[in-house]
Structure formats: structure tokens, C-alpha cells
Amino acid sequence: MDIVTDLGQSRLHRAPGEPCHQQHQRWFNTADITVAHQSSLLKQLNQQRRQELFCDCSVLVEGQLFRAHRNVLFASSGYFRMLLSQAPDGLSDTVNATFDVFSPETFTVIIDFIYSGQLDLSRNNVIDVMSAASYLQMNSVINYCKNFIKSSLDICVKEEESELCLSMSETCFTSAAGEDTTEQQVRAPPVSPPPALWTRDTSSQCTFGGKDSDLEISISNIKTNVSSPVNDLGAEAEDPQDPLYTLPRPERKRSRPSKKKSSNSHHSNHHTDLNLEEARAQKAEKAEELYSTMPSIVGVVGQFNHPILRYKCPYCTHTVKRKADLKRHLRCHTGERPYPCQECNKRFTRLEHLRSHFETIHQARKLVCRKCKCPVTEETGHVVCEGTRRFRMCTACIQEVGCDNLSMDPLDGPNDEPALLLGVDGEEEGESKRSWIVNDDDDDLAEDSGADLIIQQIDDSDEEI
DNA sequence: CTGGGGAAGGGGCCC
DNA sequence: AGGGCCCCTTCCCCA
Secondary structure, eight states: OOOOOSTTOOOOOOOTTOOHHHHHHHHHHHHHHHHHHHHHHHHHHHHHHHTTOSOOEEEEETTEEEEEOHHHHHHHOHHHHHHHHTSOSOTTSOEEEEEOSSOHHHHHHHHHHHHHSOOOOOTTTHHHHHHHHHHTTOHHHHHHHHHHHHHHHHHHHHHHHHHHHHHHHHHHHSOSSSOOHHHHHHHOOTTOHHHHHHOOOGGGGOOSSSSOHHHHHHHHHHHHHHHSOBOTTSOBOOOTTOGGGGSOOTTSOOOOOOHHHHHHHTTOOHHHHHHHHHHHHHHHHHHHHHHHTOOSOOEEEEOSSSEEEEEEOSSSSOEESSHHHHHHHHHHHHOOOOEEOTTTOOEESSHHHHHHHIIIIISOOOOBBTTTOOBOOTTTEEEEEETTEEEEEEHHHHHHHOGGGOEEOTTOSTTTOGGGGGOOTTOOHHHHHHHHHOOGGGHHHHSOOSOSOEEEOOOGGGOOO
């Protein structure tokens, strides 16, 4: 039996034992039949959809209901593939999906394409369709849209070329303070393709400087989308030229600051610092934009009676229950690290991670000996400083290491001693917390003072076991 | 080379 | 919605 499962792809299926010379004959026949069969099948499915026959899936787009076949959506869209594969078991159950991120008109174009292979693109809807296709992870539609825009540009750009060049030169080089948003628009920071895709009101991006707004929208979105093509799983390709991509991403190998790196980072040149700061600021800005444009509801999985709300990450297939969790998750894609450690300048995505890091690394909160792992009290051990790192050692281990290898903390004093970071006995919790968050006056502590190991007397009065 | 431990990062979920 | 806790995984370092 010859069955072609891939839409739009003809394949020859040779019957077992069939001579090769007959294959070629069969190829032409089968190809013709296959195309005819595909066409007929698609028409049948489309007819069924229009008559709502055997439809087992509902898609709600801004209140407008679209009935469809689950298997067709599954085969056509990465998003639906993910959505449907996460749906509860039970093939007889209907599946419901709700979208607020594109209009019913846009989805009509998409679903018509799914069921007919014909994409009804126009100058007015191409961006919306491309955005929706990107969201739904339909690469073929994205490519059609790209080609459509490209071909439009080939015509338009030639017409507008001279004026556009003039406009670009004005907008790009006249703003010394960088306040001109048009410059940023031209540069199109690629860190967040999804925001552009989420924003259906593309008119807000028409700040390119030319007079043809359609053309400018196209340029903006082409840059965003082409530079960050979405793969089948929805993750965009990385741009090695983009400074923002140099920061940790979940699919990358984690970049731990090695000791060498850490020490070098203090001596990095001014330009690098500025670039890092710039990249950091851009990241924070894009992250903020990303959060502000996050859709309120991304999808509903489950049965009609018991829908399960899920927020889907626009960068990967991960879904979460709460919007706040999505916001937190997005930091691993945006690279935003809003919580810097005052001691070592290492940055964290979460406050709790910073706290954990600070308490473990800089406060020696762990009441065990670093060497022998035995419990350490104020009688049985000391806090040992190694640069900005602190840990505890029992007296026996300190003696074993030898006092010659250890030196007293030069900061040991009533006012500036690091032990102050541990908090004061009887201090209320808020004060205690603030001690590890804000410590701007302790800059000298952040530097390696020359002593590799420093011992200081333990003040366990405020510590909890 | 390998296994153990520490640190960091991320997800789920409760308050 | 944000903060926080718990748990798990991953990565790196070191013996």
C-alpha cells in the first residue's frame, strides 16, 4: 500500500520483490497518483473541517472558535505538537486551545493554509501571519512569509533606496546621546525575537525614518526573524556576533568563573567593562520589554470541562503554570541577571541564589569544617578567609594545615571587620538580610588583600543551626 | 580516568 | 505577583 504521510512530499514505495526497472515506471505513475491523492485528501479534510465533521479540537482566538482536527494540527505546527502531546491521555477527549496573541483573521489564514496548502498573504497581513507562524512554530509558513517580504522589498527598496539611505544616515548618525529610538530600531537588538512577534500592533515599530511604514515594518521584522530563525522546537539560532548571546544560556555549557578568570576579571580593561555594562543594560531593557509584552494567556490544554492553563516559553517548549514562573524562566533565555553579589560581582538570576551564594561563599554559614566536615562551633573552630571566600575550619584542621599558612584577617576590627556581615545578635530579620545585600562600603573586602588564608574569630551569636 | 563534593542553576509549589 | 523553600540536575574541581 502506498501511503505518503508527509504533506507535499512525494515518495516512492516499492513493493517487496519488485524489479528495479519497474520502479521507474511506477515512479511517474505513483507520483501523479500521490499528488492527486494528497490534493484529494486535503480537500476532504478541509471539507470535513468546514462541515465540522470529526473535528476533535477547538481553537479559540480572541473569542472566535475554530474547529479542526487534532492530527492535522499536530502534523502542521510545532506548537500544537507540543500542546497536544501534553494533553491528557484519552484520544476521545476534545482538546481546546486559546490564543490572545494573534487575531482570528490571522489564524484564518494559517488554518486555511494548513488545510489547503495555500497561503493567503498580502502586504497587510504578512507580518501578522509570520508572527503567528513563528509562534505556532510553522517553519514553512515563516519561509513563505520571508520570501514574500523579500520579494516585496526587492521592489520597494529599489524605489525607495535613495531616500532610505538618506533617512538612515540621518537617523543613525545624528543622535549623539543615543536617545534616538530609531537607531535602536535599525540595530534591532536580537535578544528577543518573540516580543516583536507578540506585538500584533506592528505600527508601533514604524519608526525607521522612511515614509513607507509597511516597508519599515518589514525591515524591522525581517531582521528580527531572519537573524533568529526558529527551529522545530522553537529555539532560535544563536548569533555569535551578538554580545548578548555571550552570556549563559540553558542549552549552553555553563560558564563557571574559574579562579583564574575571576582574578583576571578585576583587571579587565575599561572598554570591556563598558561593553559588559552596555550589554547588561540592554539585556535588562530587553527583558523588561519581554515581560511587558508577555501574553496574558498563551494556551489552554485539557478538556472543555477541566482546562489547564499553561504559559508557554516563546524560546523553548517549556510551559509553566504561572506567569511569574514564566518570567523567572525567561531570564535563562534573556541572560538577565539582576542580582549582583557585592563581594565578588558575580550576578545571579534569582535573589535566593544570590543569598545562597553569599551565605555559603562569603559568610561561611555552613557550620562544618571545610577540611574534615565535622561540625564547628565557636569553641572548636574559626572562620577562614580565602580572598573573598570564607569557610570554617576546626581547630584541629587549622593546626594540621599549620598556622604559618594562615594569617589573621587584617580587616578584623570593631567597625570594618567582615564579621559584621554575619549580622548582629538580636537584630531583626530585615537588618540581617540587608547585611548581605547592601555592602557598598566594603569594597576593600572584595579585593584579595594578599593573604590567601585569613582566620577570624567566630561570632555565632546570630547564626541558626 | 574516575568518583565525590561543592556550587550554581532551574522547576514546582507554597505563602 | 513576588519571595522563598525544597528538590533535582549539571558542571567544575580535586583527590
